[in-house]
Amino acid sequence: MRIGVVTFPGSLDDRDAVRAVRIAGGTPVSLWHDDADIKGVDAVVLPGGFSYGDYLRCGAIARFSPVMNEIIRLAGPPDQVSSGLPVLGICNGFQVLTESHLLPGALVRNEKQQFICRDQKLRIERTSTAWTNGYAEGQEIVIPLKNGEGGFIADESTLDRLEGEGRVVARYLDVNPNGSRRDIAGISNASGTVVGLMPHPEHATEAGYGPEANNGTDGLAFFTSALQGVLSA
Amino acid sequence: MGRVVIDVMPKPEILDPQGKAVVGALARLGFAEFAGARQGKRFELEFEGEVDQAVLDRAREAAQTLLSNPVIEDVVAVRAASDPE
Numbered sequence: 243m244r245i246g247v248v249t250f251p252g253s254l255d256d257r258d259a260v261r262a263v264r265i266a267g268g269t270p271v272s273l274w275h276d277d278a279d280i281k282g283v284d285a286v287v288l289p290g291g292f293s294y295g296d297y298l299r300c301g302a303i304a305r306f307s308p309v310m311n312e313i314i315r316l317a318g319p320p321d322q323v324s325s326g327l328p329v330l331g332i333c334n335g336f337q338v339l340t341e342s343h344l345l346p347g348a349l350v351r352n353e354k355q356q357f358i359c360r361d362q363k364l365r366i367e368r369t370s371t372a373w374t375n376g377y378a379e380g381q382e383i384v385i386p387l388k389n390g391e392g393g394f395i396a397d398e399s400t401l402d403r404l405e406g407e408g409r410v411v412a413r414y415l416d417v418n419p420n421g422s423r424r425d426i427a428g429i430s431n432a433s434g435t436v437v438g439l440m441p442h443p444e445h446a447t448e449a450g451y452g453p454e455a456n457n458g459t460d461g462l463a464f465f466t467s468a469l470q471g472v473l474s475a
Numbered sequence: 476m477g478r479v480v481i482d483v484m485p486k487p488e489i490l491d492p493q494g495k496a497v498v499g500a501l502a503r504l505g506f507a508e509f510a511g512a513r514q515g516k517r518f519e520l521e522f523e524g525e526v527d528q529a530v531l532d533r534a535r536e537a538a539q540t541l542l543s544n545p546v547i548e549d550v551v552a553v554r555a556a557s558d559p560e
Contacts, residue, residue, distance in 0.1 A: 299544055306541065341544065348546040351492045395489065395547065421490070 254291030266465035288335025301337030336438035347396030353421025
């Protein structure tokens, strides 16, 4: 099972995403921003970092890279029910997905201006996605969060639609770290193939290297889920 | 050489934390008469030749495609640089 991980200039967490795919039992494939060929991978991870230095807006320039044009084409229209290419955007990758309009809304500067780095508790609310089917609905997990522009915003009707269609994938628990509307940490497209998440599951996949809760492996199921989803497809 | 100036502002309904921080700093410096601040972006695009309506239309297209995100920002002005401010 081959999962591509895109490297943009300024990506930081691509190596950890590659490692997470490997620990989950998949075969990671490195993809390059300037290459439209995604090498026939079964799914793609857009990693965290500061693509193109966060110039203009976070993710705005990455969205127009050759590899993203191909990923946007293969992911399909965001409201279609049939399944396109599974894509997980983490942190900066989530920003790229909203800039690409594969997911609605936008991510803006944290409410209190400061960059935040903490172990963050989340509740997984949608498990019928390519990336969360290995979790139990309502499962609480702890994974690292680190962002400066992680406030998820959308207009009220979009937020109502996301809630109504069950497209809120994960919500912040205990603390809303960045002012995200309705405590939203992650959302999906209609079919559940494309997921954007602000915290970092790839940093919590190996015992002893993640947050103390649950051996620090609470993020692993994002990657094992993708393998399951691809297998059953 | 012609120049097109484009102003992009956060939508009025979007919380602008940078503007909020700016107005707080202004008050601390004694500029308390300014009750609010919003921070936007100004772009200057250079163009070989005279800027006519067709060039301004293209600049607006560029502004809506790349320079702004319509979810959170509005393109509030697209004008030739020689226009009165």
